[in-house]
Amino acid sequence: MGNLKIAKGRDLQDAIRHVPYERVVNEVAACCMNAAYDLPCDVVDRVKDFLNSETSERAREFLRQYLENAEIATTERMPICQDTGFAVFFVEMGEMVKIDGGSIYAAITDGTAKGYQEGYLRKSIVKDPVFNRENTGDNTPPIIHLKLVPGNKINVVLAPKGGGSENMSQLRMLKPSDGKEGIIDFVVEVVTGAGGNPCPPTIVGVGIGGTFEKAAFLAKKSLLRDVGKPHNEPEYAELEKEILERINTSGVGPQGLGGDTTALAVHIEKFPCHIASLPVAVNLNCHAARHAGFEI
C-alpha cells in the first residue's frame, strides 16, 4: 500500500461527518419546489437571445409567452409547467459523510414526497408501467444517480423531467463507420421527427460513446449544463454548433408551428467506446430546463 495512510478505528469514527436525516429531507423538499417555480437565469437569457433573432411573428409570440410565464411562476410560486416531472437526482456523496437516521435513498424519497405535497406540484408517477397504472400519490419513487466521491460533503442536483420531451427521446447504436455525419443525421432526425410534441424550442442532450445505458445517462447529464455553454473540447463544441444550425434551419419552430427557434442549444457529453460501437442517445428537454441543487 506504499505511503497510503489508512484511518482506523477511532480515527475513522472521528473523521466521519454526521448529517441529520431531516436536514436532507427538508433541503430536498425545498429543491423540488424551487426547481418547479424558478426557470434558471441561463434559460431566460437564452430565450431572450432567440427572441431577438427569430423571424416568425407567431414564434416570437410563443417566446414572449415563455418569458411572461416564467415571471408569473417565480413571482407567484407556481409551477412553470403543470408537468412537474419525474424527480431525477444526481448525487455526489462524500466517502466521509454519514446521514444519521436513514439512507440517502430514503432521505431523498421522503424529501420528494414532502416537496411535491407542500409545493402543490403535480403527482405524475404510476405504480406499474403496464398492469397497474395507479398514481403513487406523492410523486415517488424518484430516480437517484449516486456517485461516491472523496470528502465529507453531499452535493445534490435535481432535474425534474417532464413526460412530453422525455417521450420524444431516442437511442441508436450506430456503427463506427457512421461517424460524425451519422451522429448529426440521427440527432436532427430525432428533433425534427418529434415536431411540436416535446414543446420546442428544446435543449438537445446528446450522449455519445460508452455502452447502451451509459450513452443515455450522458445525454441526460448534459442537460444540467448551463444552456448554450459549449463543450470544453473544440471539436465537440464545433459539432454542437453544427447540429444546432441544422436543427434550426428545419423550420419546426416553437411549438412545432414554424420558425427559426427549434432548439435553444445542443449539449454533447462523451465517453470512451468499445471498438465495435458508436452509441448515440438523444434526450430532449423542453425550454423548462429546470434544475435546483444544494450542498451540505
Place this chain on the structure above:
Amino acid sequence: MSNPVKLITPLNESTVRKLKAGDQVLLTGTIYTGRDAAHKRLCELIDSGKKLPVDLNGQAIYFVGPCPAKPGQPIGSAGPTSSYRMDAYSPTVIAETGLRAMIGKGARSREVVDAMKKHGCVYFAATGGAAALIARCIKSCQVVCYDDLGPEAIHRLEVENMPLIVAVDTDGNDLYHR
C-alpha cells in the same frame, strides 16, 4: 396578424366549420379536461353502449392534467399535454359524442383529422409550457368524474379568453404539416 376570434362554448357545427387553420382564438365558457386514462374509460363505455358520465355534445376537451390548486386559487398551473397520445381515442369520441373542439399541443393522426372533417370538430393548440400563464384564464375547476385518476380526472373548467390557435381546421388544413 389579424384580431383574435372570440368564441363562447358550447360551440355549434357551423361556427366550428368557419374557423381556419392559423386563426387566433380567445375561448370563453365551460370546457372539460381529459387525458389518456380518462379517454380510455370513455371509449370503453362507448364500445359497450353505456351512457357517459359527461355530455360532450357541443363541448371542448382540453388535454391537460393540472397541478393542484393552492389555497384560494381555482387551479394550479395548467398547460396542454401532447395530443398524439389521445389519437387512439379521439376518432371514437368525436364520432359518438358531438364533441366540437379539442385543445392540446402537437400534431394529430390522419384518422383524427378525418373524423374532424367528417363530424365537424376543430383542433386548437394552446402553448405547451406556458402553464402558469394559461392558469390565469381559468376561473373555476371542479372534478366531474374519475377522481381516482388524480390529475387525470375529468374536470369542468370555466375559462375566460383562453388564447388558442386553430392548428387543424374542419377542412383538414394543418399547421403541423405545412
